[in-house]
Amino acid sequence: MLLTVEDLAVSYNGAGVVRGVTLHTAASECVAVFGPNGAGKSTLLKAVAGLLRSDRGEVLLDGERITGLDPATLGKYGIVYVPQGRRVFPSLTVYENLEIMLYRLGSRERRAAVESVFADFPALRDRSGVAAGRLSSGEQQIVALARAMVLKPKLLLLDEPTHGLSAAWVERVFVSLKALCGRGVAIVLVEQAVEKAVELADRGYVMRLGRIVREAEAANLVQAYRESGLAWTIKGERNYELSQFA
């Protein structure tokens, strides 16, 4: 197993938010994590990414214990986290946003690594000198994905990459994600755009109140999601996506 999370628990000021989560991802596998707001999905990813201390439980990479290692070390091991909402460093150029991941390398190696990522995200090459804060939210999300890819990760932890994007950009982000999957990058994807995520994912989990309440193969994911009762607990536009399956 590439990534194994075992009985992970995280709390804020004593209040348990992630309460014993166990999940796993095989190499090159895309795993979706669904759940209503407040379920603890972001907290789970942050703890795996080494940004929050866990109360108990383990995180293993290829069977080696990596629990609580800091993001820089995890990056070296091939795990890169892309947080929700905060996409880019706005005053840094697109090029600098990618390059900043590589400060340990010499400038020639940095340029080569950024160039190879531009090959996968050609639209960014034209924008490379632009301050990232000037880009649209959709473009910024593509920059965030490209920035993660600079480290040539084995595993991406993505927290709601399409949150707040227009339908056209949601589409484009998923095209990029599909391309990354095709290249053998494993992904743990927290996503509210359930319909799109189900298309992409091999497998998925449904999380509620800090626990995994369902696990299913892609084909059964929508069914599992519905059975968990979430279609009726989520308010707002995302319901429309769910209602198509109901």
Added chain:
Amino acid sequence: MTSFTVQLLMNSMITGSVYALVAIGFALTYNIGGFFNMAHGAVFLLGAYGGYVALHVLQFGLPLAVLVSAAAAGLAGIVAHSAVFRRLALSEAPSTVFFISSLGILIAVEGTVATGFGYETIVFMPGPSPSSTFFGARVTDIQVYILALSFALLLALVVFFHMTNIGKQIRAVADDRELAKAVGISVNGVMFWVFVLGSMLAGVAGLFVGMEHTIRPGSGMVAVLWAMVASIMGGVGSFIGPVVGAFLLGFIENLAVTVFPSEWKATVVFSILILFFFLRPVGLFGVRR
């Protein structure tokens, strides 16, 4: 332009460039660390008195005195960061604790300096400085030196921020501290460099103030207040904000003393500061987050 206007602009540039040297480090520390670092006044003071010792005790020339000021203040910045602020950051202390600790450092350094040099005002450059006339404005050689070196330092800093690894990391952390952590940038490592560079610039500013005006142990507190005002007026979120704020502050001060009696200078400055709080709380170059 009348010679009055040229003189006013010239004086504003000189005052502003010195304020800018102090404001940059203060604003960066506030932006990244989230606290008003009163100890910035302590490094300013150590730079000033270090420069005084270099000039008058060691009989160094001006270029060497500038290096001594920068080194003294830079070292003090390293000590303050390593001994106090880094530890507070590691224990995730609230920002009030940072503030009170930094105030403690300023008071302690002020007292130490007063013990060594006394409370009286020190004049670095007694006697008139040779001067020249520039479009009807009188500019002393010392002022030309201060202006040239300040602008050179500001330019060097821009290059540093855009061309070096550390510089880019400082910009990244200033942009978004949480994202920087998430992508594996060491915020404490960046803070170390902010303290080193910010303190060195403040130290040189201390020497300049001593050369152009006078220095006393209380000057450290005054310098932090300028830095605070410049940062708030310009906005702390960018490099350009505090620099423009510093020049604006220099202009307001120099204009104020031509209109009001000079004892009113601080009153005018702080009245305008309060106006800023009402009209543009994020500063001229600030962004609402």
